[in-house]
Amino acid sequence: MMPKIEMTVKSAKIALETIETVDFHVNDDLKVLFILADHLEVLKQGKVILLKAGDIFLVNPGEIIGMVGSSKNRVLMLNIQLLEFEQLVGQFKLTRPLSLSYHHDAYKNLTKLLSRLYIEQMQKKKGYQAIINGCVSLVLGTLLRTLTIEPLSFNRTIDNDNKIKNREVMAYINEHHTEKLTLQKLADHFYVSKFYLAHRFKEDLGMSVGKYLKEIRLLYAIRQLETSHLSVGEIAINNGFPNVRSFSDVFKERNGMTPTEFRKKKPILFTDTPGIEESDVYQLLENYIPIEEISELKKHDFELFNKSIDLSRVIGKMAVKNFVVKLNPLNLTNTTALKLMQLGVRYIAVEKIILKVKHNAKKEICFKDVTDIIDNILQQGFLPYIQLQTVDWEAIKPSEKAVFLKVLKQLSYYLQSNYPHNIADVENNSGIMIKSIDDFSQVRELPLEQAMVALEAPAIIDRIVEMENIKGQTAILKQMASFDQDEYLIKMTELTMANSTVWYMLNQLKSDGAYYIPLSLDATPLFNYFPTELAAKMALMDAYGFFKVNIHAYQFISELYREIVYQDEHCIVTKRRENYRILMVRPEKSSLNYIRQADFNQDVIEQESAYAKIELELDNITGTYKKSSRRLSPKIKQQQDELIVLDKTATPSLMDVMAYNNVHQPAIEIEKIIIEENYHLEVSLPLLGIYYIQLDKMLD
Numbered sequence: 001m002m003p004k005i006e007m008t009v010k011s012a013k014i015a016l017e018t019i020e021t022v023d024f025h026v027n028d029d030l031k032v033l034f035i036l037a038d039h040l041e042v043l044k045q046g047k048v049i050l051l052k053a054g055d056i057f058l059v060n061p062g063e064i065i066g067m068v069g070s071s072k073n074r075v076l077m078l079n080i081q082l083l084e085f086e087q088l089v090g091q092f093k094l095t096r097p098l099s100l101s102y103h104h105d106a107y108k109n110l111t112k113l114l115s116r117l118y119i120e121q122m123q124k125k126k127g128y129q130a131i132i133n134g135c136v137s138l139v140l141g142t143l144l145r146t147l148t149i150e151p152l153s154f155n156r157t158i159d160n161d162n163k164i165k166n167r168e169v170m171a172y173i174n175e176h177h178t179e180k181l182t183l184q185k186l187a188d189h190f191y192v193s194k195f196y197l198a199h200r201f202k203e204d205l206g207m208s209v210g211k212y213l214k215e216i217r218l219l220y221a222i223r224q225l226e227t228s229h230l231s232v233g234e235i236a237i238n239n240g241f242p243n244v245r246s247f248s249d250v251f252k253e254r255n256g257m258t259p260t261e262f263r264k265k266k267p268i269l270f271t272d273t274p275g276i277e278e279s280d281v282y283q284l285l286e287n288y289i290p291i292e293e294i295s296e297l298k299k300h301d302f303e304l305f306n307k308s309i310d311l312s313r314v315i316g317k318m319a320v321k322n323f324v325v326k327l328n329p330l331n332l333t334n335t336t337a338l339k340l341m342q343l344g345v346r347y348i349a350v351e352k353i354i355l356k357v358k359h360n361a362k363k364e365i366c367f368k369d370v371t372d373i374i375d376n377i378l379q380q381g382f383l384p385y386i387q388l389q390t391v392d393w394e395a396i397k398p399s400e401k402a403v404f405l406k407v408l409k410q411l412s413y414y415l416q417s418n419y420p421h422n423i424a425d426v427e428n429n430s431g432i433m434i435k436s437i438d439d440f441s442q443v444r445e446l447p448l449e450q451a452m453v454a455l456e457a458p459a460i461i462d463r464i465v466e467m468e469n470i471k472g473q474t475a476i477l478k479q480m481a482s483f484d485q486d487e488y489l490i491k492m493t494e495l496t497m498a499n500s501t502v503w504y505m506l507n508q509l510k511s512d513g514a515y516y517i518p519l520s521l522d523a524t525p526l527f528n529y530f531p532t533e534l535a536a537k538m539a540l541m542d543a544y545g546f547f548k549v550n551i552h553a554y555q556f557i558s559e560l561y562r563e564i565v566y567q568d569e570h571c572i573v574t575k576r577r578e579n580y581r582i583l584m585v586r587p588e589k590s591s592l593n594y595i596r597q598a599d600f601n602q603d604v605i606e607q608e609s610a611y612a613k614i615e616l617e618l619d620n621i622t623g624t625y626k627k628s629s630r631r632l633s634p635k636i637k638q639q640q641d642e643l644i645v646l647d648k649t650a651t652p653s654l655m656d657v658m659a660y661n662n663v664h665q666p667a668i669e670i671e672k673i674i675i676e677e678n679y680h681l682e683v684s685l686p687l688l689g690i691y692y693i694q695l696d697k698m699l700d
Contacts, residue, residue: 007144010081012136014117017075021223022067023174024216026167030080030092031059032139034114038073042066043219048255055097056110058143063091064207066219068226076114080136090149095486100610101687103488104635106146113139148487165190166204169197170212177216178240183209214250217241221251225263232259303612309566309573311580312620316564318574321557324349324385327521329373336521337380339547344558347385348377349518354404357411365407367414374419386415405452477534492688495637497538498553499688502585503592505557506572519554545657552632552666556583556692570685571614578623582693586612586685609687616681624698627673630666632690640664666692 019040033040035051042049042057043066051057059065061082069075098107117135120128169186186209187194201209217239224235236247236259251259323345327336332348350356350373358366377384483489483496505517518526523539525532536542540551560581561574571584643663646652652660673679683691 007140008083009133009136009140010083012078012080012132014076014078014114014121014132016118017077018071018073019067019069019075020071021069021219022065024064024066024212024219025170027059027061027063027065028081030061030082030140032078032080032110032114033057033059034076034078034111036074036076038070040067040069040073040075041222043068043215048222049097051097054111055099056107056114057097058092058094058147060091064212066215068219068223070227076118078114078117078136078139080140090151092143092147093150093487094147095482095489101634103146104610106142109142110139113142166201169201169209173209173213173216177213177220178238180240181213213240218251218254221247221259222262225259232263235259303609304615305570305612306615306617307566307568307571308617308619310619311565311573311575314563314565314575315567318560318562318564320562322347322516323519323554323558324516325519325521326351326524326526328524329376331522332376332380334380335545336541337382339551340521341381343551343554345519346383348380348382349385349387350374350377351387353386353411354407357407365410367411370411370414371418378419384419405449477531477537480537491641492634492637493537494549495632495634495688496588498549498632499585499587499690500592501550501553502556502583502690503570503587506567506583506585507569517554544652545661546652547661547664549632549637549664552630553690556630556690559692559694570612571616573616573618578621578697580618580621580693580695582616582681582691582695584614584683584685584689584691586687586689588687611687612685614681614683614685616683618679618681620677621675621679621695622677623675625673625675626694626696626698627671628694628696629669630692632666633686634688635686636667666690672698 016036024043033042033051033056035053035055035057037053039053040051042051042059044059044063049057096102098110100107113135117132117139120131120135169190172186172189173181183194183198187197190197198209201212207215221235221239221241224230224238225232228235230238232247233244236244239247241247241250248258251257251262255262321344323340323343324347325340325345326349350370353370356369356373358369374384480493483493489496520526520535520539522541522543523532523536525535526538538550539548540554541547560572560583561576561579563575564572565575565580566573570586571582574581640663644660646656646660679695681693685691
């Protein structure tokens with residue numbers, strides 16, 4: 001059982017500040033930063049956390065930070081000094097800014113408390129000091145209740161003499177970072193051994209002297225990129241980098257883009273802009289103070305999308321979606337079969353097919369194992385999808401590869417003779433054809449002989465050797481790992497997967513032929529080279545039979561009609577006769593970067609608007625309709641988790657699994673509406689939200 005952690009405030013101070021540049025330093029007090037105008041970049045632990053208006057962020061005592069802002073920003077900063085011994089309890093764990101989309105309830109409380117703190121200090125009415133003390137205690141209590149505490153490592157408790165010495169080293173590096181500094185030069189200046197200096201510096205501050213120097217140089221370089229017209233070369237030399245190449249390499253390693261790309265994305269900021277008067281501070285705070293006026297959709301908290309859609313106009317057709325499920329044959333039970341049918345699944349993949357065909361030295365071939373598997377799939381109401389993979393080819397002994405093609409042809413003839421209408425990938429129009437599916441579900445047909453040649457094609461072998469296929473998977477795992485380290489987002493990992501799945505499908509629609517989508521029901525790898533960890537995370541259910549959120553994403557996709565009347569990046573409207581399906585989704589930018597296979601080294605954490613307000617004007621629709629709405633969002637996911645709390649140390653019963661799967665359905669609302677010529681649809685869509693709407697015409 002975790003011990004209760006309480007912290008006592010020794011003193012506190014709140015002030016409205018403009019922060020342009022703050023050198024790297026060891027932070028003393030607990031800082032709560034509330035951005036009221038413009039932006040502020042906090043550089044911490046090798047990452048840039050971009051804070052925009054409305055964001056709240058914490059800096060713990062003992063953390064090494066730097067800051068880059070502009071003369072336009074206004075930061076409400078609360079400094080809380082804790083009792084010395086309580087600083088050693090641990091640090092608040094916060095990986096991104098608090099906002100309406102991240103720790104929603106805590107954020108709303110903190111905005112009100114911080115705003116009230118500043119107003120009370122400005123007005124100094126009777127009893128203001130007592131109110132301030134109470135608000136500060138409430139701020140600390142909200143943080144303690146909301147965030148996890150990460151215990152400090154032993155090296156944080158070393159004696160003050162070493163801390164003072166290291167701060168002197170930091171101050172010296174800050175002042176002389178443009179010069180050619182070496183560890184030996186620093187050691188000589190402070191009259192210590194370079195080995196002692198290096199050890200103590202890293203032990204106390206958690207980073208090497210060289211890394212600290214690099215961070216300081218980058219801090220000033222970023223500031224100059226944002227506030228000057230100096231060339232990249234001049235900025236590199238001015239900040240102690242030997243040349244442009246060295247500066248660009250270090251900059252890209254840390255920020256995921258070159259200095260030139262960074263400057264293009266961030267227009268140059270000049271520091272001569274007139275500041276905001278104190279009288280305007282009340283205007284900045286008015287969104288946060290009165291409880292009755294606080295809205296979840298404040299002006300700076302949502303994006304607005306307004307579209308007019310002619311429902312009588314068809315702009316294209318969706319490709320036929322063929323879900324190919326991979327699973328352990330033993331897991332194909334009546335219950336799972338029913339769920340797969342609800343998704344519109346037709347095909348169950350049969351892999352390593354050649355290894356299931358038994359043949360001996362006398363060239364006698366037995367198809368019994370193949371028959372058993374196919375018959376089981378057919379009995380459950382599905383079609384077998386025969387997969388031929390490189391693993392089949394590589395498993396054959398070199399001495400037997402001569403008969404490989406012959407065995408494969410006999411298998412094809414056997415399947416066509418015994419299952420003429422049930423085999424998904426055998427077409428005998430122009431010889432034996434093989435369908436080739438790549439990592440992105442792109443499908444093409446190849447003659448058997450050509451496919452055999454392709455198995456040994458240098459380009460394919462090079463791709464496998466260079467592990468090109470793995471790069472995208474590594475990026476996905478990296479993204480998931482970042483969620484696993486966050487006590488809030490780890491609860492939303494499944495929702496993020498579902499959200500990303502819908503977005504990817506909406507933006508990968510094809511109108512030319514069939515579209516095969518590989519799914520894993522029970523962590524069977526989609527492709528043989530898939531890491532086990534990734535296969536488990538992408539599975540539609542876990543080992544106990546609990547269905548994951550992603551299964552609902554595929555269900556929404558499978559229910560869409562083929563005729564498309566509208567489509568953009570986040571929304572699609574489809575129709576069949578006078579019935580309509582509308583699917584909307586809103587992923588995080590960080591998730592989109594991974595889906596799009598953008599630069600995976602990007603290390604900037606940027607907060608987004610919490611909500612998108614989507615208004616659709618549906619024209620040319622008349623009659624009485626049943627409107628069914630299903631939602632998935634972080635708020636709904638949290639509510640569902642609160643309803644069922646499972647004992648993770650015990651094996652769940654069948655009733656537990658059934659109850660869990662029943663509760664964790666998307667929230668559904670049904671209403672009857674009468675429409676005359678047009679219908680105005682307004683939706684508030686949060687980050688990671690999925691909204692699916694059915695408009696089914698009723699008999700008048």
